[in-house]
Amino acid sequence: MSISPARTVAFDILLRIDQQNAYASELLHSERLDKLAPTDRGLAMELVMGVLRWRSRLDDEIAAAASRPLKKLDAEVLNALRLAAYQLQVLTRVPPHAAINDSVELVKRAQKRSAAPFANAVLRKIAEARTEPVQPSADEAPVSFLAREYAHPEWLVERWVAQFGTERTRQICEFDQRIPTTSLRLENVDTERELTSEGVKLAPGVLLASSRTLVEGDLTRTHAYIEGRVFIQDEASQLVAALVGTGSRLLDCCAAPGGKTAAMTWRNPAAQIIAAEIHEHRAGLVRKRVRAANVKVIAADALQLPLNGGFDRVLADVPCSGTGTFARNPDIKWRLAVGTLSELHTKQVAILRAALQQLAAGGRAVYSTCSLEKEENEAVVEEVLRDTEGYQLRDCREELEKLRATGELKWEDLDSLLNGRFLRTVPGVQPCDGFFAAVMEKR
Numbered sequence: 483m484s485i486s487p488a489r490t491v492a493f494d495i496l497l498r499i500d501q502q503n504a505y506a507s508e509l510l511h512s513e514r515l516d517k518l519a520p521t522d523r524g525l526a527m528e529l530v531m532g533v534l535r536w537r538s539r540l541d542d543e544i545a546a547a548a549s550r551p552l553k554k555l556d557a558e559v560l561n562a563l564r565l566a567a568y569q570l571q572v573l574t575r576v577p578p579h580a581a582i583n584d585s586v587e588l589v590k591r592a593q594k595r596s597a598a599p600f601a602n603a604v605l606r607k608i609a610e611a612r613t614e615p616v617q618p619s620a621d622e623a624p625v626s627f628l629a630r631e632y633a634h635p636e637w638l639v640e641r642w643v644a645q646f647g648t649e650r651t652r653q654i655c656e657f658d659q660r661i662p663t664t665s666l667r668l669e670n671v672d673t674e675r676e677l678t679s680e681g682v683k684l685a686p687g688v689l690l691a692s693s694r695t696l697v698e699g700d701l702t703r704t705h706a707y708i709e710g711r712v713f714i715q716d717e718a719s720q721l722v723a724a725l726v727g728t729g730s731r732l733l734d735c736c737a738a739p740g741g742k743t744a745a746m747t748w749r750n751p752a753a754q755i756i757a758a759e760i761h762e763h764r765a766g767l768v769r770k771r772v773r774a775a776n777v778k779v780i781a782a783d784a785l786q787l788p789l790n791g792g793f794d795r796v797l798a799d800v801p802c803s804g805t806g807t808f809a810r811n812p813d814i815k816w817r818l819a820v821g822t823l824s825e826l827h828t829k830q831v832a833i834l835r836a837a838l839q840q841l842a843a844g845g846r847a848v849y850s851t852c853s854l855e856k857e858e859n860e861a862v863v864e865e866v867l868r869d870t871e872g873y874q875l876r877d878c879r880e881e882l883e884k885l886r887a888t889g890e891l892k893w894e895d896l897d898s899l900l901n902g903r904f905l906r907t908v909p910g911v912q913p914c915d916g917f918f919a920a921v922m923e924k925r
């Protein structure tokens with residue numbers, strides 16, 4: 483029996499994420515997906531993202547219907563079950579028999595023929611609602627309730643409740659489970675007119691005047707997108723780039739894929755800008771994205787840059803856990819381990835120390851992450867400033883007030899964007915990724 487191309491591709495991607503720790507964001511932009519017809523591509527993406535977003539709830543559903551523990555199931559069988567369970571429980575427009583048959587065939591195709599009757603029985607039980615739907619109970623302790631209701635790992639929810647309180651954690655978790663909006667950064671109004679004439683419908687952004695939200699249409703097929711005149715970029719990421727401000731020599735020391743370098747270049751068309759990225763292939767992404775003559779992209783380690791300092795603006799947008807981006811990257815939820823946070827902390831401290839060394843007197847560095855975790859944010863900045871002489875932490879409120887005064891920042895409630903002297907966006911409080919930023923100045 484033939485299996486629908488969308489389900490086949492979705493299954494293969496889910497299996498690779500599960501077995502090889504591959505990243506959904508990369509696999510969903512691969513050639514395999516590009517070769518599908520547009521409707522199949524849309525369905526494959528929806529299936530992969532949906533299963534990753536709701537994975538623990540689907541597993542609860544499967545466990546309630548299965549006669550053996552999930553741990554004993556082969557990855558091929560479990561992922562085929564998750565794929566169908568998602569369609570049965572969430573994507574209810576899909577006919578149940580199509581979802582079930584294709585998953586049973588996928589089990590056979592994965593050389594697990596002997597598990598096909600088991601998969602069939604489990605899925606029929608879920609479809610016929612012979613198992614009680616697994617509903618989290620509001621009487622449960624808040625942490626386990628939120629973790630189960632919104633399909634998040636309990637250890638992370640526990641940390642967030644301690645840091646943000648229960649209600650704000652609920653807002654974050656709820657936001658993470660929704661399909662995120664696509665935000666763009668516009669460099670001029672003519673581009674907006676051009677996009678409209680090509681069938682792309684836009685609405686104003688929420689945080690920034692230069693930002694728009696995609697309402698309708700395929701931006702990636704427009705001339706402006708192909709020619710690099712419009713950029714898909716979350717509004718919080720745009721705001722961090724705006725914090726970098728202006729200068730005559732700028733350094734972006736962790737640059738790929740180049741979203742913030744591009745925004746810095748737009749603000750500083752006459753400055754000398756260096757964008758460094760450790761991985762050569764990722765440095766290539768920045769070169770492709772930022773083609774202005776005043777930008778030099780180098781493949782180099784931020785810890786050993788072949789540069790002699792003297793920069794008046796430095797951005798260190800460091801590698802991080804990405805816990806502020808679960809709406810876009812739900813696979814991270816299931817990959818992250820608590821030990822990773824302290825490894826990242828060590829790396830981030832080293833990069834920030836090296837970034838500060840590149841500043842000229844009076845110059846400013848912006849340190850940023852798309853993480854909600856203190857170890858990667860406040861704790862990094864505080865540790866570096868504690869044992870490095872000659873730098874002071876600036877108050878982000880002042881920077882945000884300046885952006886409000888020029889009309890660039892539209893968001894009125896500055897308090898909600900701040901945590902002490904730091905910038906902090908919180909998914910669900912603002913409709914964007916969770917970013918952290920600190921501004922430091924060399925005396």
Ligand SMILES: C[S@@+](CC[C@H](N)C(=O)[O-])C[C@H]1O[C@@H](n2cnc3c(N)ncnc32)[C@H](O)[C@@H]1O
Binds near residue numbers: 799
């Ligand atoms: C969070 S991403 C940067 C995103 C980018 N600023 C943007 O807005 O598009 C961090 C980047 O730093 C790179 N990286 C990691 N360690 C590095 C190092 N030691 N030196 C330079 N780049 C590094 C990673 O490969 C990754 O591309």
